[in-house]
Amino acid sequence: MRVLPFAVAALVGTGVAAAGVPDSTRASLTVETPRRRALVIVDSSMKGYTPLTIDTLVAGMHEVRLLALPVTRWAEGPVFDTVSLRQGEHRTLEYALPPTFRLSSAPSGATAWKGATRLGVTPLTLPMKSVLPGDSLLLRENGFEEAMVTVPDTLHNDLMVPLRRLWAPEALSEPMEVAKNGEQTSIHLLGPIAGAVIAGTISAFCKIHADDVNNQYLATGDGTLLREVRRYDLLSAITLVVAETGMALLAYFLLNP
Numbered sequence: 113m114r115v116l117p118f119a120v121a122a123l124v125g126t127g128v129a130a131a132g133v134p135d136s137t138r139a140s141l142t143v144e145t146p147r148r149r150a151l152v153i154v155d156s157s158m159k160g161y162t163p164l165t166i167d168t169l170v171a172g173m174h175e176v177r178l179l180a181l182p183v184t185r186w187a188e189g190p191v192f193d194t195v196s197l198r199q200g201e202h203r204t205l206e207y208a209l210p211p212t213f214r215l216s217s218a219p220s221g222a223t224a225w226k227g228a229t230r231l232g233v234t235p236l237t238l239p240m241k242s243v244l245p246g247d248s249l250l251l252r253e254n255g256f257e258e259a260m261v262t263v264p265d266t267l268h269n270d271l272m273v274p275l276r277r278l279w280a281p282e283a284l285s286e287p288m289e290v291a292k293n294g295e296q297t298s299i300h301l302l303g304p305i306a307g308a309v310i311a312g313t314i315s316a317f318c319k320i321h322a323d324d325v326n327n328q329y330l331a332t333g334d335g336t337l338l339r340e341v342r343r344y345d346l347l348s349a350i351t352l353v354v355a356e357t358g359m360a361l362l363a364y365f366l367l368n369p
Contacts, residue, residue: 141166146208177192214237216273218320219312225251251273311354312351314347
């Protein structure tokens with residue numbers, strides 16, 4: 113008969129837990145990231161976005177990982193930490209994730225300048241203390257026109273800059289003459305050139321986007337992102353073939369005037 117009180121106590125405890133009363137055998141954790149939001153992963157399980165309180169943790173050691181938003185910023189490494197919690201303990205963790213600015217270009221590899229200061233090569237992520245909204249930046253890449261851009265004042269401060277290819281003056285100064293056999297050789301060159309440039313730009317943009325989505329998949333483990341990665345990789349491959357075909361036609365017309 114002594115079993116009955118213990119059974120009643122167990123049932124009462126279960127009812128209290130089901131009613132939403134905090135379980136004293138558990139531990140809780142609050143994660144805060146002032147000025148920025150981040151994805152919180154505890155023990156390889158995604159818990160949500162900061163500010164976040166987790167009250168279902170068991171006592172013991174836990175691994176905390178933070179991914180600053182947006183998680184597609186592969187250049188920003190995650191923040192790792194470990195925390196030991198006792199039964200019934202509540203702990204608040206605060207992490208400083210300074211706002212950043214990400215600058216990309218298509219194609220990548222352009223040198224970014226702020227005045228006479230070299231910031232780096234695209235794609236690059238800069239702390240907002242080195243650049244401010246409204247600042248003018250200059251992008252330089254061999255074979256392309258210089259591009260002047262302004263740092264945006266947006267939530268994530270991300271900027272993608274397409275670069276325009278720089279043509280040789282002698283190529284642009286040639287008049288479109290009609291050959292004696294009636295063929296417009298200059299016009300024949302415009303099609304392959306335009307096709308190769310457009311296709312190459314699209315291919316580079318799709319590849320950059322596919323890499324970003326793939327890094328987001330690696331960071332979050334969301335399997336639905338793989339389909340988007342494959343789709344953009346396929347589109348990048350197709351446009352790359354088109355660009356190579358245009359270059360082959362251009363070489364043919366140049367060698368066979």
